[in-house]
Amino acid sequence: MSNTDFVLAVEDLTVSFDGFKAVDNLTFYIDKNELRVVIGPNGAGKTTVLDLICGKTKSTSGSIKFMNKELTKLSEHEIVRAGVGRKFQTPSIYENLSVYQNLEVSYPKGRGVWGSLLFKRTEVVRSQVMKIAAEIMLSDFLEMEAALLSHGQKQWLEIGMLLMQDPELLMLDEPVAGMSAKERDQTADLLNRICQNRAVIVIEHDMEFVKKIAHKVTVLHQGKILAEGPMDKVQADEKVIEVYLGH
Numbered sequence: 001m002s003n004t005d006f007v008l009a010v011e012d013l014t015v016s017f018d019g020f021k022a023v024d025n026l027t028f029y030i031d032k033n034e035l036r037v038v039i040g041p042n043g044a045g046k047t048t049v050l051d052l053i054c055g056k057t058k059s060t061s062g063s064i065k066f067m068n069k070e071l072t073k074l075s076e077h078e079i080v081r082a083g084v085g086r087k088f089q090t091p092s093i094y095e096n097l098s099v100y101q102n103l104e105v106s107y108p109k110g111r112g113v114w115g116s117l118l119f120k121r122t123e124v125v126r127s128q129v130m131k132i133a134a135e136i137m138l139s140d141f142l143e144m145e146a147a148l149l150s151h152g153q154k155q156w157l158e159i160g161m162l163l164m165q166d167p168e169l170l171m172l173d174e175p176v177a178g179m180s181a182k183e184r185d186q187t188a189d190l191l192n193r194i195c196q197n198r199a200v201i202v203i204e205h206d207m208e209f210v211k212k213i214a215h216k217v218t219v220l221h222q223g224k225i226l227a228e229g230p231m232d233k234v235q236a237d238e239k240v241i242e243v244y245l246g247h
Contacts, residue, residue, distance in 0.1 A: 005031075006029045006030060006031060006065075007030050007031065007032050007034070007066065007067060007168060007169055007199040008029065008030040008053070008064070008065070008066050008169060008199065008201075009029050009030075009063070009064075009065040010026060010027060010028050010029070010049075010053070010062070010063070010064050010065075011027050011062060011063045011064075011065075012025055012026075012027060012061065012062040012063065013025070013026040013027070013049075013052060013059055013061075013062035013063070013064060014026070014059065014060045014061045014062050015048060015052060015057060015058075015059050015060050016060045021223050022045050022048045022223050023045045023048050023049055023052065023059075023223045024045075024222065024223035024224050025062070025224070026045075026049065026062070026220075026223065026224065026225065027225075028218055028225065028228070030169070030199045030201065031199065032199060033195055033196060033197065033198070033199065034195065034199050034200070034215050034216065035191060035192070035195040035199075035200045035202065035213055035214060035215045036199070036200070036201050036202070036214070036215065036216050036217075036218060037201075037202045037203075037204055037210045037213065037214040037216075037217050037218070038201060038202070038203050038204075038217075038218045038219075038220060039203075039204060039205070039207075039210060039217060039218070039219055039220070040219050040220035040221050040226070040243075041221065041243060041244065043222075044220040044221050044222065044223070045220050045222070045223040046173075046203045046220055047173060047203065048223075049220070050086060050171050050173060050201070050203065052064065053066075053071065053079075053084065053086075053169075053171065053201075054076060054079055054080075054084055054086040054171065055071065055074060055075060055076040055078075055079045056076060058072070059072055066079075066082060066083070066084060066168075066169060067082070067083065067168060069082055071084070080165070083166075083167050083168040083169060084167055084168070084169045084171070085162035085163075085165055085167035085169070085170045085171065086162075086170075086171045086173075087158055087159060087162055087170075087171065087172045087173060087175065088173055092158065093146045093154055093157050093158050093161065094146060095145070095146050095147040096145065096146075096147065097145070097146055098142065098143050098144060098145055098146065099133065099138050099141050099142050099143070099144055099146055099149070099157060100129060100133075100142040100143065102146050102157055102160075102161055103128075103129045103132055103133060103157075103160055103161060103164055104125060104129055106160075106161035106162070106164040106165065107125045107128060107129075107164050107165075108164075108165050128164060129142075129164070132160045132163050132164055133160065135160070135163065135190070135193065135194065136156040136157065136159055136160040136163070136190065137153075137156060137186060137190070138153060138156060138157060138160065141153065150183070151178050151179060151183075152179045152180065152183030152186070152187070155175055155176075155179065155187070156186075156187070156190065159172070159175070159190065159194075163194065167198060168198050168199065169198065169199045169200075169201070170194065170198055170199070170200045170201070171200075171201045171202075172191075172200070172201070172202045172203070173203045174203055174204055174205065175187055175191070175202060175204070176204065176206055176209050177205075177206075184206070184208075184209055185212070187209075188209060188212035188213050191213050192212075192213060195215075202214075207235075210231060211231050214230075214231050216228065216229060216230060217229065217230070217231050217234045219234055219237075219240050219243075221243050226239055226240060226243060227239060227240050
């Protein structure tokens, strides 16, 4: 399989902080419509990998190709424009705006020729807001101030804000941390829906949740891949058991 077939091709990726290799010669590939979960003990390099893909951290060496475009040369802003969306651990929503307004302001500015024809653009944005609100289970909360949402709903809103930009690759860092059991199940359903037309990478600690969503699991340990494959195969892997129980 040539790189061209992958949404994301990470090859020989290394980043050193003062001689410490946080990510060490990492190679992995993400397919179209794949939901990949990255797990591993604290300090394994999971968040650093997302930082490298979205351009927040620059690699020491190696290549990150997204839809065949080399990302290591681009700024964070250019990477977002290329179609990569990233959600951090703490939600960054506009607490004093309504759910509707949060989604509306996330629509990419000046896309296409309709920028000047305001009415046309407003209709396009409005229908996109309605579509995304339904997807993130917030259709009944459009007028509510975002500050009043539950913790889980705030996380969904932030995912919705990313979906407004229609990214080809969506990266989520511990999306269910602090959620109720019901919200975790609903989030699993949400992620299973949104990977139907984009690739999704999730970093997660909650193994029950991982089982509900992962197509394939990558286990990181000390910046390297320890194991990769379906959840049941990875869970039975001696090296993985040792790393997790050893912590």
